[in-house]
């Protein structure tokens with residue numbers, strides 16, 4: 001048993017000659033919003049299908065709510081999922097779509113359906129048929145369908161893909177509310193890191209079927225935050241000088257680089273103090289890296305291979 005709500009161990013899916021998912025081991029904590037980021041074709045959908053039991057792994061293990069192998073069967077009803085198109089009946093209204101699913105799952109209660117409609121902001125759509133819904137409304141109903149049965153884990157595959165800015169905000173607010181008020185853990189995939197940055201507490205970057213990196217929101221903010229980058233000789237001695245300047249929020253990145261995260265306006269003073277103390281500074285600059293740029297670097301620039 002582990003502390004993670006969901007963990008995979010070397011999860012792999014092979015389609016004929018192609019490994020769509022290649023030895024992926026993710027670690028998802030209870031209460032997290034885990035953003036799974038990857039370009040088109042990276043393997044996100046295949047991965048999410050395996051953890052939702054819509055596709056069988058070729059090899060590897062899934063641990064869900066502390067259970068593995070056969071024992072997982074008992075906890076699958078605690079997952080709600082929206083993968084690819086939500087299966088909706090176009091000639092029924094939102095209420096009846098939810099009701100039908102709840103009846104099929106043996107959990108129908110009128111108040112629960114109304115509660116879901118309220119959460120996803122469709123409580124005043126009345127008899128409007130799904131075929132007359134906008135894309136954003138359909139997507140919100142798709143999330144509502146995933147909420148039938150009161151899941152503890154929500155798996156959402158690119159739920160904001162194709163939505164207009166308002167639709168994106170609405171879906172984002174629903175996900176935040178579910179996470180914060182209902183304590184639902186969420187895995188959400190996207191090919192745009194920036195889009196998830198207002199949402200995710202943790203990230204997994206997936207590229208060509210492999211998990212390249214996992215990090216928390218705090219870690220990514222630090223990686224991409226505005227900072228002074230100093231390329232220099234003798235970083236150890238430079239640290240003493242920074243401490244003397246009452247600068248403590250810095251990091252020695254390697255034997256030639258220090259990042260300083262505070263007092264950016266004092267770059268000139270820092271430079272002078274290092275020079276006075278005969279530390280050779282090769283360059284000193286304020287830099288700001290965008291999340292998207294960081295992601296592009298991790299996944300090999302603009303190479304779409």
Ligand SMILES: Nc1ncnc2c1ncn2[C@@H]1O[C@H](COP(=O)(O)OP(=O)(O)OP(=O)(O)O)[C@@H](O)[C@H]1O
Pocket residue numbers: 015018019020038039040041042043044045046047191
């Ligand atoms: N049923 C399948 N049979 C064969 N190959 C598949 C199948 N499903 C997916 N693939 C391949 O596996 C790779 C990963 O696909 P997947 O759909 O998981 O990626 P993705 O990251 O979700 O991308 P997208 O955002 O474009 O859906 C792709 O190269 C895809 O062509």
